[in-house]
Amino acid sequence: xxxxxxxxxxxxxxxxxxxxxxxxxxxxxxxxxxxxxxxxxxxxxxxxxxxxxxxxxxxxxxxxxxxxxxxxxxxxxxxxxxxxxxxxxxxxxxxxxxxxxxxxxxxxxxxxxxxxxxxxxxxxxxxxxxxxxxxxxxxxxxxxxxxxxxxxxxxxxxxxxxxxxxxxxxxxxxxxxxxxxxxxxxxxxxxxxxx
Amino acid sequence: xxxxxxxxxxxxxxxxxxxxxxxxxxxxxxxxxxxxxxxxxxxxxxxxxxxxxxxxxxxxxxxxxxxxxxxxxxxxxxxxxxxxxxxxxxxxxxxxxxxxxxxxxxxxxxxxxxxxxxxxxxxxxxxxxxxxxxxxxxxxxxxxxxxxxxxxxxxxxxxxxxxxxxxxxxxxxxxxxxxxxxxxxxxxxxxxxxxxxxxxxxxxxxxxxxxxxxxxxxxxxxxxxxxxxxxxxxxxxxxxxxxxxxxxxxxxxxxxxxxxxxxxxxxxxxxxxxxxxxxxxxxxxxxxxxxxxxxxxxxxxxxxxxxxxxxxxxxxxxxxxxxxxxxxxxxxxxxxxxxxxxxxxxxxxxxxxxxxxxxxxxxxxx
Amino acid sequence: xxxxxxxxxxxxxxxxxxxxxxxxxxxxxxxxxxxxxxxxxxxxxxxxxxxxxxxxxxxxxxxxxxxxxxxxxxxxxxxxxxxxxxxxxxxxxxxxxxxxxxxxxxxxxxxxxxxxxxxxxxxxxxxxxxxxxxxxxxxxxxxxxxxxxxxx
Numbered sequence: 138x139x140x141x142x143x144x145x146x147x148x149x150x151x152x153x154x155x156x157x158x159x160x161x162x163x164x165x166x167x168x169x170x171x172x173x174x175x176x177x178x179x180x181x182x183x184x185x186x187x188x189x190x191x192x193x194x195x196x197x198x199x200x201x202x203x204x205x206x207x208x209x210x211x212x213x214x215x216x217x218x219x220x221x222x223x224x225x226x227x228x229x230x231x232x233x234x235x236x237x238x239x240x241x242x243x244x245x246x247x248x249x250x251x252x253x254x255x256x257x258x259x260x261x262x263x264x265x266x267x268x269x270x271x272x273x274x275x276x277x278x279x280x281x282x283x284x285x286x287x288x289x290x291x292x293x294x295x296x297x298x299x300x301x302x303x304x305x306x307x308x309x310x311x312x313x314x315x316x317x318x319x320x321x322x323x324x325x326x327x328x329x330x331x332x
Numbered sequence: 333x334x335x336x337x338x339x340x341x342x343x344x345x346x347x348x349x350x351x352x353x354x355x356x357x358x359x360x361x362x363x364x365x366x367x368x369x370x371x372x373x374x375x376x377x378x379x380x381x382x383x384x385x386x387x388x389x390x391x392x393x394x395x396x397x398x399x400x401x402x403x404x405x406x407x408x409x410x411x412x413x414x415x416x417x418x419x420x421x422x423x424x425x426x427x428x429x430x431x432x433x434x435x436x437x438x439x440x441x442x443x444x445x446x447x448x449x450x451x452x453x454x455x456x457x458x459x460x461x462x463x464x465x466x467x468x469x470x471x472x473x474x475x476x477x478x479x480x481x482x483x484x485x486x487x488x489x490x491x492x493x494x495x496x497x498x499x500x501x502x503x504x505x506x507x508x509x510x511x512x513x514x515x516x517x518x519x520x521x522x523x524x525x526x527x528x529x530x531x532x533x534x535x536x537x538x539x540x541x542x543x544x545x546x547x548x549x550x551x552x553x554x555x556x557x558x559x560x561x562x563x564x565x566x567x568x569x570x571x572x573x574x575x576x577x578x579x580x581x582x583x584x585x586x587x588x589x590x591x592x593x594x595x596x597x598x599x600x601x602x603x604x605x606x607x608x609x610x611x612x613x614x615x616x617x618x619x620x621x622x623x624x625x626x627x628x629x630x631x632x633x634x635x636x637x638x639x640x641x642x643x644x645x646x647x648x649x650x651x652x653x654x655x656x657x658x659x660x661x662x663x664x665x666x667x668x669x670x671x672x673x674x675x676x677x678x679x680x681x682x683x684x685x686x687x688x689x690x691x692x693x694x695x696x697x698x
Numbered sequence: 699x700x701x702x703x704x705x706x707x708x709x710x711x712x713x714x715x716x717x718x719x720x721x722x723x724x725x726x727x728x729x730x731x732x733x734x735x736x737x738x739x740x741x742x743x744x745x746x747x748x749x750x751x752x753x754x755x756x757x758x759x760x761x762x763x764x765x766x767x768x769x770x771x772x773x774x775x776x777x778x779x780x781x782x783x784x785x786x787x788x789x790x791x792x793x794x795x796x797x798x799x800x801x802x803x804x805x806x807x808x809x810x811x812x813x814x815x816x817x818x819x820x821x822x823x824x825x826x827x828x829x830x831x832x833x834x835x836x837x838x839x840x841x842x843x844x845x846x847x848x849x850x
Contacts, residue, residue, distance in 0.1 A: 225355060407786070538835075
């Protein structure tokens with residue numbers, strides 16, 4: 138693929154946002170977006186995990202899976218790598234920022250099953266990105282996820298004090314907002330498309 | 333085919349194994365906070381292995397901060413001032429701290445993790461608190477639901493406490509109860525007798541510890557407790573003393589009166605013992621004796637609902653009715669209360685009505 | 699039924715020998731969610747909410763507390779007795795907020811009703827709609843509560 142790494146980075150944030158275009162990574166997106174601070178914390182954690190797992194999975198794919206001809210194992214191996222890395226992130230967070238660790242609670246280990254993380258690794262394989270492109274894609278997707286969750290948190294904080302019909306309170310309204318955000322982001326697609 | 337399966341399994345296992353080893357090494361390094369120094373009151377320094385809570389690190393060094401819940405974060409007793417090195421305030425601590433306490437650097441020591449050198453400030457008499465191993469020397473039945481335990485302490489072999497303080501008794505597993513609990517009981521023996529500790533325990537129907545004491549321990553058994561704790565003790569003044577305590581609340585009062593008797597105090601004392609009926613009275617003769625040995629002591633049992641068959645000739649009704657009769661100098665009277673929250677609530681109101689000042693009313697608030 | 703780890707912890711805390719000697723489930727084998735659901739449906743059928751029940755219980759408790767272990771004979775035929783005990787009881791739902799220890803006995807001789815509750819019961823009813831399992835000593839039957847407080 139000949140797309141410039143920077144273009145991929147930019148596109149992953151805006152035009153092909155992993156969350157708003159591919160709709161991956163929805164569960165923690167919907168649950169943690171109640172407050173802006175914890176959303177920011179979780180977004181940073183997801184970004185951190187995404188960059189490193191993309192890099193590690195790239196190495197594992199090209200250095201182990203391809204030479205040994207066991208590409209069909211990629212699903213299992215990628216998940217193992219992601220799980221191990223999230224454990225590491227938890228330990229680092231507990232050590233250096235206990236407040237954030239407690240604030241995120243159960244959602245930190247839940248990053249392991251965040252489909253966006255696995256999705257990014259698999260897309261990287263499907264689209265046959267080079268190492269540089271993969272890093273750009275991982276970083277861009279992470280930032281795009283962070284941007285999306287913070288935007289939603291900001292909107293939710295303002296909507297919280299308004300009168301919402303009983304049937305739509307909570308998840309109902311959140312999904313509608315997410316849909317409208319996705320529509321808005323389609324407006325970016327004229328700039329650059331990578332899928 | 334077999335080779336393929338073996339190869340696949342082998343590679344997956346290898347990758348998983350390598351990752352697991354990396355995680356173990358990381359945990360060793362990240363969760364290892366090394367050795368940290370706890371600086372106490374600027375005087376004592378303890379070196380502990382980092383990573384545990386402040387409460388348990390201090391306990392390891394035989395410094396016991398009060399705790400009713402065993403470090404779970406549900407009682408708020410283990411407060412302690414952390415001057416530096418305690419990290420940011422955690423959401424689990426906030427429910428127990430007032431704004432003033434937070435501004436004053438007070439933290440819940442069971443939630444603060446020792447990760448670096450830490451400076452704390454604790455009251456001096458905490459150094460007196462120890463964990464004791466004792467033997468049940470005697471069990472006496474005072475009434476149908478009240479027992480007194482005499483514990484002879486073995487290790488360490490003496491205890492230093494003020495009359496009115498309490499201990500945390502550690503119960504053992506029994507029947508349906510699969511774990512030990514700690515409950516607070518006031519000491520009923522004279523502090524001048526440092527080799528024994530007596531406690532008076534009333535059976536509470538749903539009580540894990542009181543049921544253990546009443547039904548599952550015997551003389552000669554070894555039990556453990558921690559103490560002494562509490563800010564409830566005799567004020568060193570010449571003011572008149574008013575004791576109000578019923579049921580097992582008699583314990584700290586007994587300790588105080590025995591102590592005052594030994595010291596030959598000539599302060600004016602009145603002790604109101606509130607109970608339901610005659611069957612709830614105990615140590616009545618014992619306390620009437622103090623009327624002879626102490627300079628100015630009066631024991632006044634008051635029954636609120638005596639049975640017909642009791643033929644009670646003494647005072648009846650609520651204690652508040654009789655306060656005026658016995659309190660001579662309101663401004664110079666100290667009140668010492670021990671009992672249930674409801675009793676203390678009612679008594680405090682009655683005492684105010686009688687003219688006794690708020691700052692002269694003392695009670696344990698657990 | 700599937701439980702989150704948090705729910706498992708709460709269910710365990712409710713068993714006997716954990717927080718109190720008898721526990722909160724009596725001899726009820728159901729999960730606490732089912733107990734709560736069934737009781738809430740009963741409340742609905744009577745047209746009362748759990749907040750109303752908790753408020754009424756709290757009112758009576760406060761009156762009895764002020765009277766200090768006495769018998770509050772405010773209305774003819776009704777007597778309330780609050781046996782207050784030192785110490786705190788930890789709630790199975792929230793270990794950070796223990797409640798006072800004690801038992802409140804309610805006797806209504808006019809309607810021939812007698813039941814009892816604890817300050818913790820009031821909290822659990824108000825916050826979670828938990829009336830304790832069948833067979834538990836402090837279980838409050840919605841039907842009895844309705845008869846005692848909300849019907850003529």
